[in-house]
Amino acid sequence: MEKELRLMKGNEAIAEAAIRAGADGYFGYPITPQSEILEYLMEANPQETTGMVVLQAESEVAAINMVYGGAACGKKVMTSSSSPGISLKQEGITYIAGAELPCLIVxxxxxxxxxxxIQPAQSDYFQATKGGGHGDYHLLVLAPSSVQEMADFVELAFDLAFKYRNPSMILSDGAIGQMMEKVWLKPQKKRSEELLPWATTGKPATRERNIITSLDLDPERQEKFNQKLIAKYREMEEKEVRFEEFMTEDAEYLFVAYGTSARICQKALQLARNEGIKAGLLRPITLYPFPKKRLAELADRVRGMLSVEMSAGQMVEDVMLSVNGKTRVSHYGRMGGMIPTPEEVLENMKLFIKG
Amino acid sequence: MTEEIIIAGFGGQGVLSMGKIMAYSGMMQDMEVSWMPSYGPEMRGGTANVNVILSDERISSPILRSFDTAIILNQQSMDKFEHAVKPGGMLIYDGNGITRHPQRQDISIYRIDAAEEASKMKMQKMFNMFVMGGFMKVKPILETENVIKGLKKSLPDRYHHLIPMNEQAIKRGMEIIVKV
Structure with missing residues (x-):
């Protein structure tokens, strides 16, 4: 398959991009508003073309444990779900993080x-960025704000997952999953046949057996392992922070927003500029690691930051930690599947400016 | 140029697919496009609407509160979206089943009796393409040939033999739309 321009739903773009990225397996269970991912993969039947396995598991718990098994063999495997289903997967996710395995969770x-x-929200930010399951761990979290990014981030998420041997998450929402936009799809990549040195691929005579586990009953060894994980997270914080800025050069007030909210804020920003309000936007692309440093720099220049999220206010806490009191920070959000309009966001920016 | 459109009506009227064909046609003309459907409880209650944006620039918010053009196909949608048209904007509606006609003075209003015409021509299934033709007449941003290409893209192969009938519906829609 060559590079190709298509009109697709965000969910379909994820599915097609997974095939083209040379994924080895998808294991999922349907739930609105992401069922098109599984449906698209079932219809595309990539087993016949690339050899990618697509399987509807008997439950979310089964699906994430299939991912655990596939990842332990060094395979490029993924699952997807929506909020309640992701909660069900949390035990598997913390095991995967604890076993230092790469995979993609959408x-x-x-x-x-x-x-x-079933309507869009961004209320799983804490769950995605602060662990979600038990224990000291982080997922690498990417937040697409367009259908193009839904496609592009699949390969990026796999690359980062393998680079750090850590699960990656694409944190999207029902709006981006259901909307259609133009998307450039990359050419088909071959599935990798490389046997990774850490994976359970059968023990040759030349090395000790590989053991994949998240269990270590010796507290000293376990603490060393925790420190190793933390070193990995510090490296991600150093190297993998991604964000996008709009009109921040002369901005007096900053919107901070990701995903669908960032798109709404782009429009609110235009409306604000039309009224002479010098607004800017910082859109975190990686939610973990979070663009702390850049926000701290901008905090010296702006008069306030308004975090806009479809939640009761979750990312706003990371914004506050980043700016550490250097500037005013507030939150505006809608919940329960309500999506704020650009006009509404602008009105709330004006209220914020008034103080 | 940015055209922000809402199409709203009953499920089964072809609201979402008309939006899809608009988006495909825009793509054929190298525009940026977005198509944002209602997929929630209101859809399960029988009404459907879709936001379509066609633009020469990168599209910011795919979700909007006010529109350049509203295409309204039932009374519930009229009640909900007449006031969502920007001042100076356009409202296109099918008179079938409308009990309270649009009142606004600051927008241009067009009526197309597409349901009646489609039924007269025994082409009820092409209802949405009559409306599409009306839209293309009064808002000439999409070329007919690109709309045909868009139809080919959005319809499965097994329906491609119906494309000439769709084209006929578009042409007739262009003829029957009237300014109110």
Whole structure:
């Protein structure tokens, strides 16, 4: 398959990009608003072309443990779900992080808590960036804000997962999953046949057996392992921070927003500029690692930052930690599947400016 | 040029697919496009709407509160979206089943009795393409040949033999739309 321009839903773009990135396996269980990922893969039937396995598991718990098994063999494997389903997967995710295995988990977020609603939300930020399961660990979290990024971030997320031997997450939402936009798809990559030195691929005579586990009953060794993980996270914080800026050069007030909210803020920003308000936007692309340093720099120049999220205010805490009191920070958000409009966001920026 | 459109009506009227064809046609003309459907509880209650944006520039928010053009195909949608048209904007509606006609003085209003015409021509399934033709007449940003290409892209192969009928519906829609 060559490079190709298509009109696709965000969910479909993720599925097609996974095939083209040379993924070895997808294991999932349907849930709105992301069922198109599984549906698209089932219809595309890549087993016949690239050899990629696509399987509807009996539950979310089964799916994440299939991912655990595939990842232990050094395979490029993934799963996807939406909020309640991602909660079910948390035990598997912390095991995968604890076993230092690469994989991709896609969360097309819907409103919560509990079963909540099927409409878009960004209320899983804490869960995605602060661990989600138990124990001291982080996922590498990418937040697409367009259908193009839904496609592009699949390969990026796999690359980063293998680079750090750490699970990656694409944190999207129902709006980007369901909307259609133009997307340039990359040419088909061959699936890798490399046997990774750490993976359980059968023990040759030339090395000791590889053991994949997250269990170590010796506290001294376990603490050393925790320190190793932390060193890995510090390296990610050093090297993998990604963000995008809009009109920050002369901005007096800054929107901070990711995903769908960042798109809405781009429009709010234009409306603000039309009224002579010098607004700017910082859009974190990696939510973990978070663009702390850049926000701290901008805090010296702006008069305030407004975090806009479809949640009760989650990322705003990271914004506050980043600026460490150097500038005013507030939050505006909608919940329960409600999406703020650009006009509404602008009105709230004006209220914020007034103080 | 940026055209922000909402199409709203009953499920089954072809609201989402008309939006999809617009988006495909825009793509054929090298525009940036976005198509944002309602997929939530309101859709399960029988009404459907979609936001379509066609633009020469990178599209910011795919979710909007006000629109350059509203295409309204039932009374519920009229009640909800008449006031969402920007001043100076355009409202296109099908008179079928409308009990309260649009009142606004600061927008241009067009009526297209597409349901009636489609039924007269026994082409009820092409209803949305009559409306599409009306839109293309009064808002000439999409070329017919690109809309045909868009239809080919969005329809599965097994329906391609119906494309000439769709084209006929578009042409007729262009003829029957009237300014109110």
């Amino acid at each position: 969360n097309v977020v819907r409103g919560g808590p509990g079963l909540g609603t």
